[in-house]
């Protein structure tokens with residue numbers, strides 16, 4: 001059983017897509033085992049996305065991610081990391097496959113509705129960034 005971190009980003013929350021994102025994960029048999037709504041600071045956004053600190057989009061991305069409430073959640077299931085990324089679609093909505101969240105709802109490569117961890121190591125860091133052990137509810 002694998003765990004991953006997903007986030008409904010500020011644009012997804014603004015557009016009323018929290019339920020839509022969750023529905024698409026649950027439809028794939030994935031389980032939500034932790035969930036909250038928070039607003040992170042610019043500094044927290046920089047810490048979360050530290051792997052991208054040298055990239056040209058880092059300043060803009062961290063402004064965007066701290067621009068409003070977000071909904072981080074821990075998703076559990078077989079192959080959860082890959083499944084979540086499949087449901088999300090490619091980073092650039094123009095390149096995302098038809099039927100994916102980003103293709104259907106995203107406005108740009110930055111404002112692309114949803115986040116998903118890209119590896120087990122990243123998932124561990126990202127889950128721990130938002131949740132402690134008591135906040136994660138393993139389900140049968």
Ligand code: UDP
Pocket residue numbers: 052057061090091109110111112114115116118
């Ligand atoms: N991003 C951006 N411009 C780019 C690439 C990425 O603004 O050229 C943003 C976008 O919001 C993306 C996030 O930075 O989701 C993290 O980038 P990554 O390459 O990790 O994409 P993801 O894993 O989210 O598909």
Ligand code: MG
Pocket residue numbers: 116117118
């Ligand atoms: Mg990524």
